[in-house]
Amino acid sequence: MFMFFFVPVVSCCLLDFQDKHRRECHNGFFGFNCTLQCRYPSYGSACQDECNCKETFCNPMTGCKDGSPTLPPKSTSTIIEKISVTRIMTLKTTAACSVGFFGSSCEKPCRYPSFGLHCQSECICSEEKCDHVVGCNETSTLCNSEEGHKLPALMYSTVVLSVWAILQISIYLYLALHSSSAIQFNISYT
Template identity: 30%
Template sequence: MARRLELYTLKHSFMPPDASFPNHKVPALQESSETPAAIPVTVKEGPCVTPPQENVLGPVHCSGGMGRNAFAKEAKNVAFNKTATSTSWSYGVSWSPDKAVDGNRNQYMHGGSCFHSDINYKAMWKVDLGRQYRIRHVTVYHRDIHLNRIANCTVHLSNDNTTDGTLCYTFPVTVNNSVIDLVCDGRGRYLTIRNQGIAADHDDTLNICEVEIYECSLGTYGEFCDKFCHCHSSSCEQNTGMCPGDCRPGWQGDRCKPCAGRKCAYTNSSCDRYNGSCDTGCLEGWTGDDCTLECRNGTYGDACADQCQERNCKGTSPCHHVTGKCEPGCEAGWTGEDCTRECYGVDCKKPCAERKCAYTNSSCDRYNGSCDTGCLEGWTGDDCTQETARETMATHQRHISVDTVR
């Protein structure tokens, strides 16, 4: 009964929009080309209703929308002024399918810019983009009331006008915002929205005021079209940013990253146009062909050859990828920023490496630096740092002999 009353009200209480509001002119955007230029973003606070006089070029996202609330500046609406069809609609041309791609986001049903399907008819709305596009984001401006009608509706993407193609999105059971940002990730020419009447109240009507389908502008890529390509004489893949050929001068790699970001050992290093490799090697703490990766897996220093676990830190310490610095200091008997040099004596100021031990693998007592393997010939003392008396006497005798000859 309620549905019959609504149908009666629609057909008898209102005249078609153009007749009901004879002095109200709805501005329409003029299509400039098959592939519109990059469009800016306007983010509006408050209700998701954009009156005709505020209509602007570019996606307008209300603050209460679902999902993403703003696109990057380099996205373009490829659905604008394209051919739209439906299984049925009310009031002839006043609520025809093309109203949903006319560039007017006015969500008032009787403002002359919304699509309204027939009631008691499983509704379908479809737009033909004219060719295949790589798309991801879609924004649907529903009528500002009756949000239950978009609940459980489905969105499909295809390259064949005879089938719906791939299901890419299903609206939630409960819709709380009249502007819905959704993801329909794929390639296709036709986008279809269907209402099978399976929502809680079985309402199968569609009330859509605008559908905007976004593709990244040429030269940009990424989820929100916010990254720029630097390919030479070509555009990059709009999802990954991969370049099909060479990079512009000063850029390198599959995604043409800047050579300036590398950590080469010398600033005048060459930059390979394919992988950005540094012919002078990397600075300490960096690795990778293009020297942009920090040492990892517990390594640090020159060529990432030093092991963090071999340091002698006092307690637990992070391991800086360049210096391996021990933040709490060194254990007794060790010195250096990374606590890898043995030492002994007062304040551990004497390096073990300067002793003259018989063997290089001799232990180093942290108090007196004694060599457990003994000293090299000609050296004595606990730490083998003193020349023997015999060597000293021989040196003295040589000096005397020289003086006598003179």
């Protein structure tokens, strides 16, 4: 006797939207169970700060190491904005931003090539085709860097398959025990 179950496929992006009770992670980490490190150039609380040094000198928890060479700024207004945002963030606790946004008031869309929750997914398409909320228009790139979200889907599948296996073994043992007792009953009366 075989039993078949329909196991729904859970998209890694779907898990992002379903995880509304996400706990706050330590600096430098994000994702399911806070197991993923911030992706360069992001660092800090909810990976919302940006290193202005080369990747080899950027610590995901604390930012650029002391004495590391800095990259030239894109513009002076960016530096002033970053300083004021840093001051604001130290004065108040930041709430979790909506998917695709960051900043002290969650008013800024993710910077290309980043998108998604905490801007930690990476578009692998052109800037024009990268949406700050859902990523590239091509479905194959929507969940590019959400490796940590494969774990819940894997755990879900493992639990379902384990329950299925236990059920199959239980049915087999039940049938085997009852058929052997029926045979013994018939043998004793012949």
